[in-house]
Amino acid sequence: MHTLLGNMFVSLNLSTALQVSLLGFIGGILSGFIGSGGAFFMTPGMMNLGIPGVVAVGSNITHKFGKAMVGSRQHGKLGNVDKRLGICLILASYIGIQIAVWINSMLFKGSGDGHGAGGSAAADLYISMVFISILLFVAVSMLRDALKSRGPNGDQGPSMKIANFLARLYLPPYISFPVSDIRISLWILIAVGLATGYLAGTIGVGGFIGVPSMIYVFGVPTAVAAGTELYLAMFMGAFGALNYAFQGFVDIRLTLLLYTGSLLGIFVGVYGTKVVKEVLIRVVTGAIILLCVLSRAIAVPMYLRKIGWVSMNPHWDAYFNAASKFLLFAAGTSGTLIILFYVIRAYRQRRLIEHSLRSVQKMEPAATVHLDMSRAN
Amino acid sequence: MQIICISGGGSNRTKALAGRLAHKLGYRSLNREDLLEKAIKEGIQVSKLETATIKPQMFTERLALEREYYRAFMTAFLGGLNTENGTVYSGRSGHLLFSGIDHVVKVRVVEDETARVKEVMQQLNINSKKAIRYLKDVEADRNRWTRSMYGVTLEDAAHYDVMLNLGHMSVENAATALAAIAQLPDFQLTPASKRSMEELVLGANARLLLARDERTFRANVKVRSDRGIVTVTYLPQDAGIAQIIPEVIAPLPGVRELSVTMATTNILWIEEAFEAASETYQQVVEIATKWNAAIELLQFIPQDMVGQEELITADEPAFLSQRPDFVRECIGGIEEEGEVVCEDAGFQTVQQALARLGCFGGGRRIVGGATQVVKSIDRTVPYSLIVIGNMFLAKGHSAQMRMTRQLLSYLSDQINAPVVNAEDLKSQYLFGHHDLLKLFGCLGLFSLILFLILTYQEPVLRFLSGVEFKAKALAAVAVFLFVPTMAYLYGTVARSLMKLIRME
DSSP: OOEETTTTEEOOOHHHHHHHHHHHHHHHHHHHHHSSOSHHHHHHHHHHTTOOHHHHHHHHHHHHHHHHHHHHHHHHHTTOOOHHHHHHHHHHHHHHHHHHHHHHHHHHHHTSSSSSTTOOHHHHHHHHHHHHHHHHHHHHHHHHHHHHHTSTTOOOOSOOHHHHHHHHOOOSOEEEETTTTEEEEHHHHHHHHHHHHHHHHHHSOOHHHHHHIIIIIIOOOHHHHHHHHHHHHHHHHHHHHHHHHHHTOOOHHHHHHHHHHHHHHHHHHHHHHHHSOHHHHHHHHHHHHHHHHHHHHHHHHHHHHHTTSSOOOTTHHHHHHHHHHHHHHHHHHHHHHHHHHHHHHHHHHHHHHHHHHHHHHHSSSOOOSEEEHHHHO | OEEEEEEOOSOHHHHHHHHHHHHHHTOEEEEHHHHHHHHHHHTOOHHHHHHHHHSGGGOOHHHHHHHHHHHHHHHHHHHTOOOSSEEEEEESSHHHHTTTOTTEEEEEEEOOHHHHHHHHHHHHTOOHHHHHHHHHHHHHHHHHHHHHHHSSOTTOGGGOSEEEETTSSOHHHHHHHHHHHHTSGGGSOOHHHHHHHHHHHHHHHHHHHHHHSTTTTTSOEEEEEETTEEEEEEOGGGGGGTTHHHHHHTTOTTOOEEEEEEOSEEEEEEESSOOTTSHHHHHHHHHHHHHTEEEEEEEEEEOOOTTTOSSSOTTSOOGGGGSHHHHHHHHHOEEETTEEOOOOHHHHHHHHHHHHHTOEEEEEEEEEOHHHHHHHSOTTSOEEEEEEOSOOTTSOHHHHHHHHHHHHHHHHHHSSSOEEEHHHHHHHHSOOHHHHHHHHHHHHHHHHHHHHHHHTHHHHHHHHTOOSHHHHHHHHHHHHHHHHHHHHHHHHHHHHHHHHTTOO
């Protein structure tokens, strides 16, 4: 792919721009549907388009900043934001992000002339490995939960092992958070904040650890966890964006193109959650994430070859890249198509109902949904 | 038959108080353990509910249904007790089951902490430090239970009629005081309060039948009853049970009509005088259709109640006196015992119109102030919107506006849902000219900026990847300011577009 300013920025033509926008749309749908940021799809997607990993992460975290700002404002109106918890997590997250940005830029600069020339294989490999380990864990847990909930005992909820173990520990000092109605050890708070910040800074996926941690470890209500995560994401995104922009790793074109798709996609995804059953949401989400992990794993040999850890014919890179790209797009597209299928079906049903209602309003007397129990009895 | 609900810390003194009071009045005494035993016999997973309320992350969809089952069972059991005299119930949150019912006396008992610590030390054979921690944990669990089951806090004084400090009086004297209070006319059974209790129990029994039936027990349904009209709302994914619900409810005595509504969410519409021809009606229906929501009607008749309502001040004429006919009917509601004559044509018309459209989510009427409105709202129902229509009709335009705004502000503070008045309904939730302008304006500006950036890619990227500190800092600040602006612009476009195609 043709590049600009060394190897750092790709040259955008109409086809690439549309692909980035499509990535944003699919990421947005998945984000709205799953409730995470959608970076698990967009970051590797951009990397498959030839965009260096660090620029993909930098542009994505910048994209997340603006999106989270809009989203947390909406959640704030509904009272779903625990600002006190958010601020405490932010302080720890900042350190996590700083560590992540430092590692990323060191790996990136260490493998070339300081701005990506000579390749970003080390940083790409590192990002891919973190991505694979974390999301593999998330996908397997999610699918296991979904399978369990289909068993004879029904929805038993997530495993409480971690929460129960932490509840038995006495780690003062404790901080109370009245909005979420919880009391947390400062040390656990710092650990979760650091991990969230580190992941947000490394792969642009902070929500995957932030939301489950708040729900499973802290015991925060789901709606408040989602709202607080967005509030947190706004600050983390701002901090990440400032850091990556200062390092020169933000491609503003990509950020804006992602917006053109993602902000529309989110609405469609959220609508999807209202019309799809809980178990199906978990299965679809788990399967999509698993395929994304597989897609990233296929690209790993390429990076290993580039940094000289394995010897392999360089011509094979094209095949690995194509396979990785195909799998990612297949995962995202099939997931999106399933969601769109349900969304469109529900939308059409609603329009049909609206049409029937208009007919009912025009025709009097009309059929009534009332059931007269005196007749029934 | 009167019910006295005593909410205390579960200590021996509270139980002794309940026993003494029941003895003095000749009432039946029941405590939480008695009811839990019956709930477990009924098949309700009480222990799982207890654990889930302490650890909210465990609150699965199945347990949320179990919570409904538990609440319905408790309401039906306590409310339906057919004792000759009355009942004294000592438990955590019995008072929250019968909010707004006059002949249920809601008592909160607080105790001297030192005495409680001593009692726990003796009971559990532990030191004072451990006893203090134990009591704190128990109190926190009790609070979580109330919040999780009823969506309110245990300490909220608005939910009690009387508060007693057992640290300042003996059990005997406390029982004497409560026995005297229970005899006051304010807490006696009236035809209206009897009818309210019957409605509550009817709704609870209907919910119990649905929870007991193997065809419907997995369905997420909400049940309400108003003057014998039972309204059942269910989620679209449970559409298969729509035909089964009437079969399940049919054996229940006292049901005049059954309205079965499919809805994803709920809209609460508060109005003083409902009118099917009003603009608010059209708008609320449009939004409900768009969201697949059930509309719950709450007719709120403001009343100048002594010492409790700041919305209507003492020097203002009481609204009640200006609509005596209507108020007489709705406060008393009953001319002869058991015969309901409370009919409001507007309310009835709207109710019937909504039922015809398949979006009626139940209806009820209350008289009082903002506190009564808040108390009447079930906090466990996830309302997507609360609409305040035309209120305080007897007032002048300015006073109407001011008082409606006050009510809106009060409800916004108390209820975790967006609250809007009729004027803002259209601008905020329906697509209008203003949205069209915003859509094109933001889209135009966003497109122009994107076009310029894509046209001048190299200079833009060169600016963003400077190597000197000053250039780097400038690039960072530019990104920091530019990106949220663009997100806002395109976010507005996306939101307006979704509003236009009614996919919110």
